[in-house]
Amino acid sequence: MTGAMDGHAEDRGRVYQASGDQHISEHHHHHGERGDEPAGLQGPDSVRRPAVGRPPVVLRDRAEVLDRLRSSVREGHGGEVYVLYGMGGSGKTAVAYTLFQLATGEGARVGLWVGASDRASLRAGMLAVAADRGAGDAELLAARNGLRPAADLVWQCLDRSAEPWLLVLDNADHPEILRDGSWLRTSSRGTVVVTTRRPAARWWPGAELQHIGVLPREDAARVLRDLAPHSGNEQEAARIADRLGRLPLALTLAGGFLSQQVLDPWTMETYGRRLEEGEGIELIDRGADTLSEEDPRHLVGLTWQLTLDAFEARGLPEATALLRLLSRFAPEPLPLSLLNRTEVDGALPRARCETALRALLDQSLTELVDVGERCVQSHAVLLDSVAAATPADLVPALHTTAVRLLDAGVPRVPDAGPDDPGLRLLVPHALALLRRAGDPSVSADAVALATRLATALHRKGDYLSACETARAAADLGERWLGTEHRHVLAARSRAGRALFRLGEYPSAEELLAHVHAAQERLFGAEDPDTLDSRHGLQLVLGNLGRRDEALSLLRSTVTGRRRALGPAHPLTLRSRSSLLVLLPASELAAEEDGELLSLPTECVRHLGPDHTVTLGAHHNHAWALYLLGRFDEADQEIRLVADAYRRRFGPDHPLVLSAQQLLSRTRAAQGDVSVAVDIMTDVVARRERGLGAEHPFTVAGRRLLAELSSGG
Template identity: 35%
Template sequence: MQPPSGTPGSRSLAVPAGRLDDAFTGREPLLRELDRVVGAPPGDCRNLVLCGLGGCGKTTVAIAAARTAARNGVEAWWVSAATRAELHDGMRQVAVRLGAGDAELTRAWSGMDSATDLLWRMLGRHPRPWLLVVDNADDPELLAAEGGAFADGTGWLRPVAAGAGTVLVTSRHRNPLAWGAWWRLRTVGPLTRPEATRVLMRVAGPGAGTAADAAALADRLGRMPLALRLAGAQLAAAVGAPWPDAVTTFDAYGQQLAAGGWQQLLEPEGAGMAEADRAPRRIVSRTWELSLDHLARQGMPEARELLRLLSFFAEAPVPYALLTPSVLGAPAGVLPGLDGTRLWRLLKALADLHLIDIPENGPRSGSAPPGNSAGSAAAGSGAEHAADAGNRGSDEAPDGDGAEVLRDAVRLHPLVRAASRLQSEAMTRRAAYLEAATDLLAAATQGESHVSPEDPARWPLWQAITPHAQHLLHETGAHAAGSARAVAQAVRVAVATGRALRARGLYGQAEDTFAAALETGRRVLGEGHDATLTAHHEVAAMHHARGRLAEAAAGFRDLVRHRSAALGRDHPQTLLGRHMLAYVRHDQGRLTEAEAEYRAVLRTRTRVLGETDPLTLATRYRVARVLDDLGRPAEAETEYAAVLALRTEVFGAAHPRTLIVRRELARLHHDRGRPDLAGPEFDEVIVVQRQVLGNTHRDTLLSRSCRARLWQTQGRTARAAAEFREVLRDLTTVMGEDHPYTATARRYLAEALDEPTGPPETGGGVPD
């Protein structure tokens, strides 16, 4: 679950005002209309779309309108719809800002309730005037409710029929039928000739030529704001250049542009594209080619290759964590010999010419600048504890090194990205660029332990990587576009991002990611490939996390069979599946079988991995748990104490896994008649879990349930019943009506109320 705004990992809803520079001019009639709409009385049309070609300045107009609204006391939120992940995360942050509670958010964003309904209930109750800007909504159906059409008005965006709100959307999609009658469409076209002339002269600076020369060049550039900015920036950068052929004037630039020399952009997947849509791409392509030629003359020929590579990532910010110079500059890399200093110079040069955007003051504290390893989570086989992470999801996250990752990133204008990616030479080398991109993904995710995707301190990094992992999984797997190695890397990283999504409580997105990884692996790599089996493991683990024990058992049996045949029964990867199969049997109540298999796995893991390895400790904890359930408390207490000491040493006292063992020891103290030891321990554990995981996290709820059991035995029945009611409500939200933990909480409440309970549940071991 994503932390709320203001905590590490949250996406900012702030209007990106830094992108509104002094070159902005014109659009006064449109801005006046937007101001009137935002301030109009309820009942008027409050849904507007700024539509137009890429590069026409839709986003800039929206920024200007939002800034004016904010100055007038309107609460403005900015959400990107460039990718599904950005849209869902952004809308969740809006719900947080509107005051949605933990339980409501968990239930809505896990798919148990409607997230879109929750958002619009909160918007309808908001007392202040508000403006919701949804940028880059080029696919309206991405905003639709599941199974419906966007124009139905039941999805993420709906008619603003009452209250004091306004929705403003930017989109390249201009078909009124797709939007529906409740939207007011306004086209953002080219600037007027005087406006375009002023932009060129302001950006290029003095000395580039007369107003007449600027006007002539502006006409040639189609008076598109993006093309004007690119051309003006290149002319400004060329002032004082010592080369005789340097392009320093409007007239010289126009001659170069007219001379062409670059192959026309052809979009293979868009052969039916209208000429009106092709023209802007051609203009931008020619414009940035002149800028790249300028950089080549300045001794930076690699800038062209770097820009093309960036264009093969998803249409989302590319975090510095993905730009590893040692990978880019490897002998077989796309930029041989590149180092961190050179990479930073290239990025700054591209930014100076407005081909990309980077943070103005360089990397912020805690981020990973180009040249340093981001050290993000491993995308390996997926640890068995991942089955438990399906319910991890705090609305609080501790400070960590990834806190600024979401903001420290390279951004490409969608039109620059499309023009770069679809250039004929780039398309010819598509497989090489995709392989380089997956190499960068793999390098950014190989440096940490296998538990990282479940670590709240690392969620900001995984959040930034997720859209790129999902995009590259699709791209490398589509039509054999990537090598087998690239596909394998894409599958592994996608699996790790799925684990992080699941840990944050985004179960639907996690399941979709695991399923896509498994499908791609089976289709391209084969059923027995290690990357495919990694995805297979997580699909089965997701079944387990959601209480679908029969499906989980079948999945892990198949996995163990494949791993055993390929690697042997005692290989670490086989042990991974064997541990999880024992875990499922434990939850099914097959305790004797579970104990035997846990012990067999523990012996081998201790020998191969060592006593303090997190995986060894996970199995040893499960041994303690099954001994507890088998009615052997003295043996269980000895094992719990040993695991607690080792986990405190390995993870620290406040780590979620350490807290689980402390909770279980406290519960055992209670069961063995030591309430004086159990009570204070429960209290301390719950305080830390609330700080680290949040009040409605599954682990916190189970600890609260254990403490309520203690209160019940102490005769504090009313207090216990009240706590059981809250725990049952939240477990139903987090886990679902039919999950074993929910059923156990329901039984505890019935016992506290002295009502019939039904047969006791078996298994349902406390997770690790």
């Protein structure tokens, strides 16, 4: 982008301008501190031309918005105010510019463009509008000197305009200056369009508000291709657009950079790779036209700094503090409940969090979204910009606070239960903390948090999310902690457990065996983490048909957990319960009067009748009774377990389906084959939907169903 500057400023005036597709420009005229330059004395060079530097090459998307706006500038229409709002860089000015061209072209309207970023610019621009619409020199001089109300003069001239008009008030990010002077009014002779970052309806009574957000993926890719058509294909452009959050300003700068390269042109593939390698905001901003050092506000990295400075000036430092805290998280929905906790005090006083959040919402720096839970969501480029500009001495406290907030949102001891979409909302934020981490101690806490979150997802039956979360946490944690850190190994172990539940038995065995060996070498054979991996490994081996190896590992796990955790610990009881499944009928028969077959009673005594481990012990005990040929007892017990599971977890939870499968066996053993077939038909259908047709559990279910159906 090599176009010349269209804007200019004199004396202390400054013009911040960027060029290119989806361009946004802001003009700020600052007068002398001692009033040496009367406000409004110097007017703009033109109000008939939009002060936008280089206009968009093509305005992508926005068709629905433009159709609605275009109808307002057709013949016979007037008296309307439209407010285009959105975050900085979203293309509000580009939409207004395109409408301006339509109105002055096909609509045959007079177009009037006023920069409304500050009082002086607004006043000077509006008086220039009055002059354009017929105000005399004496009237203008009286208004400039304060001898008559300036806004009244402007609107009298607009009301008596012989031609219909479109008035654009651009960059009205301080709507109070419009209200204080009563500058924003309506007239039957024309239409007003305002661009702003301030969406609150109280600023715009009677106006129609229109949000201008990021572009759809396909259109965002086309913006890059419009500017740099020879740098890559649509797929590569779409990947870069995703990485840039489809923000028009960022896309414009990226396309500008790609189009500027002469000696060593970059491809989109190269650009995308450099973004992924962490160059981020600095690389994006290299796409801007070269400006003097004191004119940097056209950069993505600084486009929101004006608002942050305004927070400080208005006595709202907590708004900046909250935005910096949000920049530790991901650009995904973040549950509002997390911000309403005492742990937020590490970044800003909890009592001021409400005020801070309202300020961010008011400036379109974040938005409220409802995804089944009320959340706040901020744009990726904004968060990256704020994170990059956060003073280094503030980062440790912000990161620690973010970890503690998420930590408070994850169950301390994850338990089995129904699907919980709220837990999945936390996953991208837990991983974002690891990506932004720089301190090993904070990284260790973040890995432990992500692993506990993966465990919670696993217990809810969401094995895929659990696996991906644990694996990503381990990969990210290795950067700061190394491959053999306790928390990294624990995350790998959790990923292995999830792989088993996903039916990836060989991969699960390989991973768990590797982790178990490392933990045993580093921490000892009876370390709780080692024992946890050993318990998981025996599950895999048992399902691979290697019963003897699995039983040996399980017995050592029981012994180790007895010594390390005590005989009544839930994990000890869980491992002992697993013996009821793994032991053959001959050994179970020898246990007829032993403690193993009385384990459910022991679990009730230590944990209570409704504890998940207690229910699991009843489940496994019913299997043991089935193997021993005690079908009536087994049927009664598994019925109770299946009913309890269904009430707690819902009909599709893996534990429910496992209990139902055993119930079909006990029903068939008692001669009720038709009921058994109905039960297994339902189990197989649910497993196919939840796990897939080729999952080992589904395959085993189909095999059992075939046996029952054939009377085998």
